[in-house]
Structure formats: C-alpha cells, structure tokens
Amino acid sequence: DAGVIQSPRHEVTEMGQEVTLRCKPISGHNSLFWYRQTMMRGLELLIYFNNNVPIDDSGMPEDRFSAKMPNASFSTLKIQPSEPRDSAVYFCASSLGPQGYEQYFGPGTRLTVT
Amino acid sequence: GESVGLHLPTLSVQEGDNSIINCAYSNSASDYFIWYKQESGKGPQFIIDIRSNMDKRQGQRVTVLLNKTVKHLSLQIAATQPGDSAVYFCAEMGTGRRALTFGSGTRLQVQP
Numbered sequence: 410d411a412g413v414i415q416s417p418r419h420e421v422t423e424m425g426q427e428v429t430l431r432c433k434p435i436s437g438h439n440s441l442f443w444y445r446q447t448m449m450r451g452l453e454l455l456i457y458f459n460n461n462v463p464i465d466d467s468g469m470p471e472d473r474f475s476a477k478m479p480n481a482s483f484s485t486l487k488i489q490p491s492e493p494r495d496s497a498v499y500f501c502a503s504s505l506g507p508q509g510y511e512q513y514f515g516p517g518t519r520l521t522v523t
Numbered sequence: 524g525e526s527v528g529l530h531l532p533t534l535s536v537q538e539g540d541n542s543i544i545n546c547a548y549s550n551s552a553s554d555y556f557i558w559y560k561q562e563s564g565k566g567p568q569f570i571i572d573i574r575s576n577m578d579k580r581q582g583q584r585v586t587v588l589l590n591k592t593v594k595h596l597s598l599q600i601a602a603t604q605p606g607d608s609a610v611y612f613c614a615e616m617g618t619g620r621r622a623l624t625f626g627s628g629t630r631l632q633v634q635p
Contacts, residue, residue: 511572
C-alpha cells in the first residue's frame with residue numbers, strides 16, 4: 410500500500426503566483442481531506458470530499474483557495490493568487506468510509522510564498 | 524466554542540519508562556477520538572482511536588483511555604523507545620461531523 414501521495418513535497422513561489430497542490434488518496438478510500446498546518450494555528454481542516462463531492466468547505470480561508478476532486482484517485486488544492494501568509498504545510502488525508510474515521514495522512518507539501 | 528487541548532506541551536521521559544500524554548476536550552458531543560504521532564518533516568501517523576461507547580482501548584504498546592465524565596483523553600505508551608520521540612496530537616470528531624478537530628500537540632522527548 411503506497412499510502413496517500415502528495416506532490417510536490419516542497420514548493421517555493423512568489424507572491425501573486427498560482428500554486429497547485431496534488432493528492433492521490435489510498436485506493437478504495439472514498440473520503441478525502443485537505444488540512445493546513447502552521448505553528449500559529451496548528452492543524453486546520455480546509456475542505457473534505459466524500460465520493461468526489463465536496464461536503465464541507467467552511468475551512469477554506471477565502472476565495473483564493475479552491476479544491477477539486479475530478480475522480481476517486483485525484484484531488485487538487487489551488488491557491489490563486491498566493492500570498493506570504495499562505496506559507497504552511499498542506500496535508501491531504503483519506504479515509505475508507507464516509508464517517509471520516511481513521512484518516513491516513515500524506516507526507517505533506519511545504520509551501521513557501523515569498 | 525469547541526476546542527481540544529493538551530495539558531503538557533513537552534514531556535521528557537527516560538527510555539524504557541512508560542509515557543502518559545493527556546488531552547482535554549470541551550465538546551460534550553464528541554463521539555470519536557484519535558491519537559496521531561508526527562515526526563519532524565512527516566505527516567501525522569495514525570496510532571489508535573476510540574469511540575465514545577468505550578473507555579479503554581489497547582494497541583501494540585499503546586493504550587488510550589477515555590473519561591467522558593471529565594472530558595479527558597490519555598495516551599499511554601509502554602516501554603518508551605527513542606523512536607517514540609515525536610509530537611503527539613489528539614483529535615476529536617463530533618456526532619454527525621466528519622472532520623477532525625486537532626489539539627495543539629505534545630512533544631515527547633525520550634532520553635537514552
């Protein structure tokens with residue numbers, strides 16, 4: 410089992426640029442979660458999907474953030490335009506059922522916006 | 524508002540000793556709890572979970588205890604090893620929700 414796969418692992422970009430983070434959940438898992446981790450705010454849920462449908466996006470900071478899940482094996486989190494305060498580690502997690510139990514996390518993408 | 528917190532930000536133990544990491548939560552509607560271990564540069568790793576209809580659950584070298592009366596959760600690690608050094612997070616999920624709310628984390632340092 411390859412686990413949750415995220416790419417890129419590190420991203421450095423300039424303010425104003427578009428950033429796209431990618432996630433491949435564990436095969437067979439039908440719930441997918443995007444989290445953001447910072448020193449100040451810890452781990453925060455941004456959005457989650459069940460069967461490729463966004464269920465709750467109340468954690469998305471603002472309109473600059475968007476997430477899609479075009480199929481069961483792929484999701485993207487896009488930031489456009491990026492700002493320095495978006496610098497954080499972004500994690501993707503997946504779980505088997507719709508309840509969100511036993512969420513397994515990917516290695517994360519460390520985003521630095523200069 | 525809902526919150527999940529930890530009593531001790533840093534815990535230092537000797538190798539071979541047992542470790543206890545504590546967590547308090549405030550949401551009385553929480554019905555699912557989970558512990559994660561996060562090593563530097565890695566994503567949170569699932570350790571053990573427990574549902575509100577239980578008060579104890581054991582895994583390999585780990586035990587989670589849940590006291591719903593005082594809204595307290597603990598993670599016990601037996602015979603702590605250097606590889607256990609990491610930040611440990613508790614998280615909770617309320618009835619009907621599917622999103623985890625994470626605590627601030629406790630750093631466990633194992634001294635050889």
